[in-house]
Amino acid sequence: MDTNRIIHGDAVTELQKLPSSVAQSIIADPPYFNVLEDEAWDTQWKTAADYIAWCDAWVAESMRVLRDDGLAFIFGQLGKREHTFLHLMSRLSQQHQFHDLIIWDRAVGYDERRDSFTPQYEMILVLRKGESVKFNKGSVRIPYDAATIETYLKDKRYKDKDARRAHLEKGKYATNILRVPSLKGISKEKCGHPSQKPIALIEKFVACSTDVGDLVLDPFLGSGTTAAAAQRLGRQWLGIESDSSYIEIAETRLAADATLFSKS
Incomplete structure (x- = not known):
């Protein structure tokens, strides 16, 4: 199977084409469902039930592709009064083996509210496939x-x-509360995706769940952060992305990153 490449297509469709038990780690930052209300890819489902059914499908295929000792990291966030991710976590933890719940402390809040605390975190549900997992505790x-x-x-x-x-x-x-500052508009790392995650955060997941040469899969590659983290750490990677504009951003970023790190 060819690795270190971006597959242009729908996540569920393309995951179905991949062999079983090949990825050591899956890092998925899917649409959150009506959290980014200006983005068509985050508002494409009519109901929460439709969104959860879609998640059932891509997570099931991801877990099939995952190795028996691998880990799957699934990002999620609550909207202003949106609680779909809570239901999704419960459902996925019943269908698959729960491993951990990581809190990403973004260091700064967002979306100020008048009647509740300012949100400052996102969640990462961690699922495992087998009874034992590869986990490099010393790397984090x-x-x-x-x-x-x-x-x-x-x-x-x-x-x-x-x-x-x-x-x-x-x-x-490290504890399961990870404090990594979120990316702001003026950040040099920011490259055009509205929900881009900091590479310092993704590197922690890659480092703790894989060894050099292992395969990391991202079903929603976006601007390429997972691929960049894997590339820097000497892992194989595979990304799926449906938006051609994001693929162009990711390819440019990965080429520049490879050049930069080859000189360092």
Whole structure:
């Protein structure tokens, strides 16, 4: 199977053409259903039931393509009073094996509201296929600053200070609340997609769920963030995208990214 390429087409249709059990990780950022109300691809379903039925189909095909020890990361978000993703998570967790729920703390809020708290997070439902999964916990450590390391080294319970310093300098293990700033219009990383995710976030998912050479699949590639993250980390990748304008953006981005990192 050819990898490191973008497939132009419908996610469900193209997923059905792929072999079973080939992807080590699936990272999917699908339409959220009436959250981005100005985007036709997010408002194409008449009812929440229609949207959930569509999700049933593409998730089922994605899980078929996933390896037995793989993980599927599925992004979702609540709208102003929209709660469809809550129902979808419940449904998918009944149909497939629940593994985790990650909260992406965007660091800044959006869509100010007069009668409730300003939302600042999105959710990532994580599903697994088998009883055991590949998970590289050490790849998603969060560095301590120098002052914190020096403070922790004063703990008298640890006699081997060199070993303790080496441990601290690796950083602490990440929790399932990941604080990564969202992309703003002035961000150099921003490249034309209204729901583009920061590559620093996607890299965490690629790093923790795959090894070098493994295949990462994104059924909704958009501007190519998953492919760029996989490319940087030495993974194989495969993306599906229905919008030709986004494919053009992704291809340009990936070519520039490959050139940049080949020189570094």
